[in-house]
Amino acid sequence: MIFKIRPMLRFIFLLGLFSSIAFGAEKSNSKANYQATERYYQNIIRQASVPIAELQQFIHYLPKGGDIHHHYVGALYAETYVDWVEQKGYCIYRNNFKIETQLEANQGNSSKECISVSQLRADSLLYNRLLQHWSDKDFNNQLPSDQQFFSTFAYFFPIAYSYNRAGLEIIKNRALDENLQYIETTFMLSPSKGDKKVDQKLRTLNTNRDDLVINQTLDSSFADFQLDKDFQVAISDYVKEIDDHFSQVNDSLFTVKAQAYALRNEEPDIFFARLYASFVASQKSTNIVGVNIVGPENEFVSMRDYSLHMKMARFLKQKFPSTKLSFHAGELALGMVPPEGLRSHITEAVQVAGVDRIGHGLDIIYERNFNQLMQEMKQKKIAVEINLTSNEFITKISGQSHPIALYEKNGVPIVISSDDEGVSRGSIGQEYLLYLTRYKPSYATLKKTIYNSIEYSFLSKQEKAAQIEKLNNKFAQFEAKISLFH
Ligand SMILES: [Zn+2]
Structure with a gap:
């Protein structure tokens, strides 16, 4: 029995030794990797003129937790909300960029005033103006900036929880x-x-x-x-x-x-x-x-x-x-x-x-x-x-x-x-x-x-x-x- 146990013990011992060496190697690898990353990052960030594109590449892969x-509502882009207006078949008022969700109400309106999303997209200037109302895009002090920011929500709120x-x-x-x-x-x-x-x-x-x-x-x-x-x-x-x-x-x-x-x-x-x-x-x-x-x-x-x-x-x-x-x-x-x-x-x-x-x-x-x-x-x-x-x-x-x-x-x-x-x-x-x-x-x-x-x-x-x-x-x-x- 003893003879049989000994090789087994030796095997277990060697296995433990190998794995601890491997673990140690992994650990020192991970330390070396950390140091290399730190060096690379500090090199970028300490330059007088930070290479932004290179830093963006670093940030792209950076785990962000x-x-x-x-x-939720403010995280979605205006383009998504426009897609949803289209899916619902609603229209958007040309003069104030508000969504009309009452389709019956729209029938009484001149279609010139409340337009479909495809009509909106056909007019790229108008579409851009909508984005400027529904977000901070191209902000040029049209409104006080805090008001611009918070007023965007009222535009897309009628559609925000549709999908x-x-x-x-x-x-x-x-x-x-x-x-x-x-x-x-x-x-x-x-x-x-x-x-x-x-x-x-x-x-x-x-x-x-x-x-x-x-x-x-x-x-x-x-x-x-x-x-x-x-x-x-x-x-x-x-x-x-x-x-x-x-x-x-x-x-x-x-x-x-x-x-x-x-x-x-x-x-x-x-x-x-x-x-x-x-x-x-x-x-x-x-x-x-x-x-x-x-x-x-x-x-x-x-x-x-x-x-x-x-x-x-x-x-x-x-x-x-x-x-x-x-x-x-x-x-x-x-x-x-x-x-x-x-x-x-x-x-x-x-x-x-x-x-x-x-x-x-x-x-x-x-x-x-x-x-x-x-x-x-x-x-x-x-x-x-x-x-x-x-x-x-x-x-x-x-x-x-x-x-x-x-x-x-x-x-x-x-x-x-x-x-x-x-x-x-x-x-x-x-x-x-x-x-x-x-x-x-x-x-x-x-x-x-x-x-x-x-x-x-x-x-x-x-x-x-x-x-x-x-x-x-x-x-x-x-x-x-x-x-x-x-
Ligand atoms: Zn907040």
Whole structure:
């Protein structure tokens, strides 16, 4: 027996030795590949005149992890929406580029006014003018830029949810083209109660600063929502629709998850109902991973109710403590609102609402005690979602005026994201190009920023681990490829 076991043991020992040598070789290979990639990247980025096309090639193959500040409706290009108008047989008004969905109404109109998509495409000048209305294309200060950006949505909104599966497939294929494995998107606006059910108590809450009164009012609305069968059915339908679509789109190569959201420029009763629905929806489905508040931050209602919104979020977070929050906050620049309006939005999102991430965070240096605030964000690991293209367009903040470097210097985690690449007519690759050319991060920082997009996502622990493993493999391949050629 001994004689038989010995060769076997020897074999096992040798097998272990070989595999550990092979593993060691692989490890040192991967280290060498990393170093070669780092060298190649630093060589490009440190040139006085950065070879942009070469850098774009590098970015094209670069694994990008996740895009976690993403809006489904704003991610699709206007051309897709025009295709959908055609498929539905709707027409578009020549004079104002609005979609007519009521076909009977159109029959009464002169066909000269509301034209088909084929008529539109036959007139290339008119078609280009539509693209200029439905996106930021060729922007030439026709409108204030923030208004141009946010007003695009009203044009394509009537068609935006007509082909959800097709829209998600476009987004998925684009992500795969760009080596992006995960997207967290604000997919559909959460339901509200019918407009007729105005809650006057809630509607007048913005004039009351007393927390006790606010909480009592929210409590009574909350109880009312819980008992409102129609509202609960609307929330369940909302969840089901997201589950149906996402379960068909997600596979081993690509994952999309949703954030439910409310609009900050709606009246408090509608806003609170949507925020409530968002929290409830995120509890009901693993496809809905968090809650967001979106919309132009400098509009009258958004500014008036900002503190109230944060208190509403705090109230709901106490009811549903496990809900993850990422709010747009501080998407403002000096001059968009009076200076007092720049003093507390990020602070309140962090300290009152208790968010897990901040979208934009542009006005940080105007916040009272911004140094302490950044320390708090670092300690609590509150990541900031950086959207360089839309920041520049909406707020004119770019280059060295952007606080991205300040966040990094203070140890606040950042992620690079696309916001509304269809409206901006950009891509996630373009966002990385701006990040690299403007701020020239080291390769290690670049990699860290990319890993942040998974680490600070709202995926579950297990899902995150799986995505990190996927990203590790992608980087191993990427670095091997770069080291082979350079
Ligand atoms: Zn956004």
